[in-house]
Amino acid sequence: MLGLMQHHDLMISDFLVHAARHRPRAEIVSRLAGGIHRQTWVDTARRARQLARALGRLGVRPGDRVATLAWNNHRHVELYFAISGSGAVVNTVNPRLAPDDIAYILEHAEDGVLFAEADFASLVEQVAGKLPPGLLRQVVFLCDAADLPGIALPAGVAITDYESLIDAETDEYDWPRFDERTASGLCYTSGTTGRPKGVLYTHRSTVLKAMAVNAADAIGLKAADRLMPVVPMFHVNAWSLPYAAAAAGTSLVMPGRFLDGQSLYELIEAEHVTCASGVPTVWLGVLAHIRKTGGRFSTLERMIVGGSACPEALFDAYDELGVTIVHAWGMTESSPIATVATPVPGVDAATARRQRLSQGRVLFGIDLRARRGAEEVPWDGETAGDIELRGHWVTTGYYRMPKGTTEDGWFPTGDVGMIDPDGFVILTDRSKDLIKSGGEWISSIDIENIAVSHPAVAEAAAIAAKHPKWDERPVVIVALKPGASATREELLSVYEGKVARWAVPDDVIFVDELPHGATGKLLKTELRARFANHLIEKPDGAAT
Template sequence: MAGYDQTLRPFLWRAERLYPDREVVSRTHEGIERQTYGEFADRTRQLANALSDLGVDDGERVGTFCWNHSRHAEIYFGAPNIGGQLHTINPLLPPEHIQYIVENAEDTVLVVDPSLLEPLEAAYDETAFSSVEQYVVIGSEVPETSLGPVTDYESFIGGQSIEYDWPELDEETPAGMCYTSGTTGKPKGVEYTQRMLWSHTMATLTPQGLGVRDADVVMPVVPMFHVNAWGIPFTATAAGAKHVYPGPSPAPEDLVSLIESEGVTISAGVPTVWLGVLEYLEENDADLSSLERIVIGGSAAPKSLIEQYDDLGVDVVHAWGMTEMSPVGTVAHIKEGLGDLSTDQQYEKRGKQGLAVPGLEFKVVDDDGGEIEWNGEEFGELYVRGPWVTDSYFERPDANEADFEGSWLKTGDIVTVDDEGYIQIVDRAKDVIKSGGEWISSVELENAIMAHDDVSEATVVGVPHERWQERPAAFVVPAEGADLEEDEFESELEAFVGENYPDWWTPDTVVFIDEVPKTATGKFDKKALREEYATEGLLAEE
C-alpha cells in the first residue's frame, strides 16, 4: 500500500500536541467537569494500559453502556488506538436485544454508567455475558451490583502509566462496532475499521460535511451510543475543537445552560431534543448567541423547527446517515447559487435529507432496476457506496444478501432527488417507527401484541406526532369470541407489552379492525391502512 495507514491515532496526537490546553467538558451529576486535551490524552493512555492488561489490544471489544461524557470519549480513542474496539450499546433497547448484542460481540469489558446499571443488570444473562471479564462502573466508587468482577473507572485506570506507545495499526483493523436496531429480526452488527472512521472524520471535517474548525465548541446531544454520536467525538478532536458533553439524560435547561456557559457553537441531535429546547425558551430567558448551528438528524426536521431557530439566529442543518455509513451521508447545506431562492424555497431544500458529501457516491434505483431521473418526482431505493460505508454485516450472511448489491449498500430508504441533487426520503422500505430519536420495530411490536390471547391479528404503523415525530398506532383484529372494548384494551395492552418492552414502545392508540389488509404476497399492507385511516382522520386525532 502506498501512503501510510489511515487510523485515528493522528487525530488524538494532533489535538494533544497542537491544542494541549483546549478543553473537554462534561456535565455530571456533581456539576461541570473540565479537562484539557493534554489531560484527556494522558487518561486515554492510562485507560489503554488498563485495557491492554485485559488483552483488549488483541482486537477485543469494550462494550459501553454510557451517556455522553468525557470518560466515554476516552474509550472512543483508548480502545481503538491499541488495536481493540469501541462497542457502543444502546441502553434503551429491550433486554433480549442487549443480550444478543453482548453475546454476538463477545465483549471482554463492559463499561457502564451508574445510572444505567439497573437496565444492564436487568439484561444480564449468564450465557450471553459469558465473555465479559471485567465490569467497570464510571466514577470513583462501585455501587451495589449483582455484576462482577466489577471495579470503578477511576480505580481501573488510576494506577496506570500515562505513557503508552500507540502501535502502528493496519488501517483494516476493526476499531469499533455498532448494532442497528433493525425492523425485523435480530440487531445487525456493523464493524468500523480504522480506515472507515478516518475517512468519515475527514469527510465530516469538510465544509460540505459539518465544517468543524478549531475555534468551534461542539456539543453532541445525540447519544454516544448512536453511531458514535455521528462521529462527532472523532471530528471535534481532529479539528482541535472544544468538546462539551451533556451527560446523563440532559433536560432542555441543561442544554441551554451548557450553551451559555461553554459558548457552544455547534450542537447536534434529533428533532425532539430541539423542540424541547424551544419549549423551554418560551418560558425562560437565555442567551444562545454563541450557537451558530444545530445539526439535526435521526428523523426529518419539521419546517417550523427550522424557522423558529432561524428567528433565534441559529442555522438548523439537516443531515442524514445510517449506522452502516459511520453514519453521515448527506447534509442539507444551501448550495452555491441557491442563496437567491426565496426563504420558503430554501426551507424546502433545508428540510430535505440534503447533498451527498464529497467522497460518497449514490444512485437511486426504481422497481425495474433502472436509475430514476433527478426531478424531485420519481422515486426509488437509495443505494450508496463510499470509503466509510460498510460492505457487510458482522456474521450475518443472510442480511448481507438482502442489503448489499455489488459495491452498493441498499439503504432501504425510498427517495426522490431534485434537479439540484437534494435527496429526500419519501418512504421507508421498512416500516420502522421513529419515536424521539429511537427506533421501534413495528414488526416486533406486532408480534408482541399478537401474542395476546384475545388478539387474532395486529399491525402497527407510525403516527405523526409533533413532539416525538412518530408514535405507534396498533390496528388489532380481536380474536373470535373475545369480548373487548378499544379503550379498555389500550391499558390492557400497555401492561402486556410492558412485560417485555420499554413502556415507550406501547402503542398510543389502538384501533379495532375486521381484518388486516394484505398485499399480493400476503404481507401486511400498511400503506393501505395509513391511507384509509388518514383519510378518515383517525390518525390525526393524536
C-alpha cells in the same frame, strides 16, 4: 509508477495525538452528577494512554471487542480512543435497549470486558445474569472507588472502578500501527425490525468520515467552536463528532444524562456552545423551555439535526432565535452521515428552501442513487425510488451475517426518495412506512410535518390504517404541547391546499405521548400494532 509521498495507515489514535500536540488549549467539559468536570485534550490523551495499558492488563488483545454502556462524557471519549487505538474494537451499547437485547449484543459481539456508568449498575446486574457463563470476565464502572456500586454478579466476573484502574498505570504507551482496514468500532442497530444487527467500522472508514464531516459544506468544525454532541456516543459514534472535534481542535461540551430542555439550554449558555447536534425531539424540548421562559441564545450559531426528519416548523422557530438548523441524513450502516443540506448558489428562493429542508447532498467519499426496479430513476426531484449508497464508510453487510450489498456493490437503505437536479435527496418515507391508498402512495413524512406545523402539536406520527375500500388510509397520531388544545377538525384543516385531497388523513388520534425507540426515533411498529384497525373499529372516521 508510484509517487514519492509518504504513506501512513490511517489510525484513530492520530486524532488524539494531533489534538494534544497541536490544539492543547481545547477542552472537554462534562456534566456529571456531581457537577462540571473539565480536562484538556492533553489530559485526555494522557488518560487514554493509561487506559490502553490497563486494557492490556485486563487481557484485552487486538481484535477483542470491549463494550461500553455510557453517557456522553470525558471517560467515554477516553474509551473511544484507547480501545480502538490499542487495536481492540469498541462496542458501544445502547443502555435504552431492553435487557434481553443488550445481553444479545454482548453475547453476539463476545464482549469479555464491559465499561458501564455507575447508574447502570442494576441494568448490568440484570444483563450479566443472562449471559453464558465465562463470557463476561470484567466490569469496570465509570466512577472512582468511593462511588463503586455494590451488586451481585455471576462467579468469575470481577468488578473495579475506572479511576483506580487507570491510576495504577503510567502514561508511557506508544500507539501501535497496523493495517488501516482493521476493525475499530462495532455499533448495533436499534432492532426495531428484529434483533439488533452489528455494523463493524474500520480505522480507515472512521478517519475518512471524520475528515469529510469537517468539510466547510458539511459540519465544518473549527478550533474556535465549542461543540455539544447531544446525539449519544452509544449511537453511531455520535455521528463521528468526537473524532472530528479532535481533528479540528474543537472543545467538546458533553451533557451526560441531563438531556431535558432546561438542562441543555443552561449548559449551552454557561459553556458558550457554538454548535450542537441531536435528533429533532431534543430540540423541540429546548424550544419549549425557551418559549416558556423567554430565553435567548447568546453564542449558539448552528445545530446539526438528524436521526429523523426535521419538521419545517422547527427550522423556522430556530431561525427566529438566530440559530441555523443544518439537516443531515444517514444511518448506522453509513457511519452515519451521508448527506448534509447546505445551500448552493444560483437557485430561486423556493428551491433554496426546498433544498434546505431536504436530506441534503452527499459528502465526498459517498455516492448515492435511487432505483425503481432495475433502473436508476432520473434526478428530476419528482421520480421516487429506493435509495442506495456506496462509499468509503458504507458497510458491506452486518457483523457475522451474510453480505448485504447489491451485486454491483450498493447498500440498500430501506428509504424511498427523490433526487433533484442539484443532487439533493428528498426522502418520501421508509419503504415500510409508506401508505398505499387505492393505488396511490402517500408519504408519512409529509403528513407528520404538516401536523407539527399546527401551534398546538408537539409531535405527530402518520401510519397506514386498514380500510375496507381503499385497503389503507392515513391516520395521524398526535401528542399536544402541555396545556395546549386542538380538535380533530382544526388539525385536518391544516392540510387544506398542502396535499392532494386523497392524501389528507382520515382521522386524528390524540395520545398523551408517542412511543420512542432507544435512539429517539418514533416506534411506528408499536403504533401500527395499536391503531391498524382504527378506521374499521371507528367507521365514522373512515373516508368515503
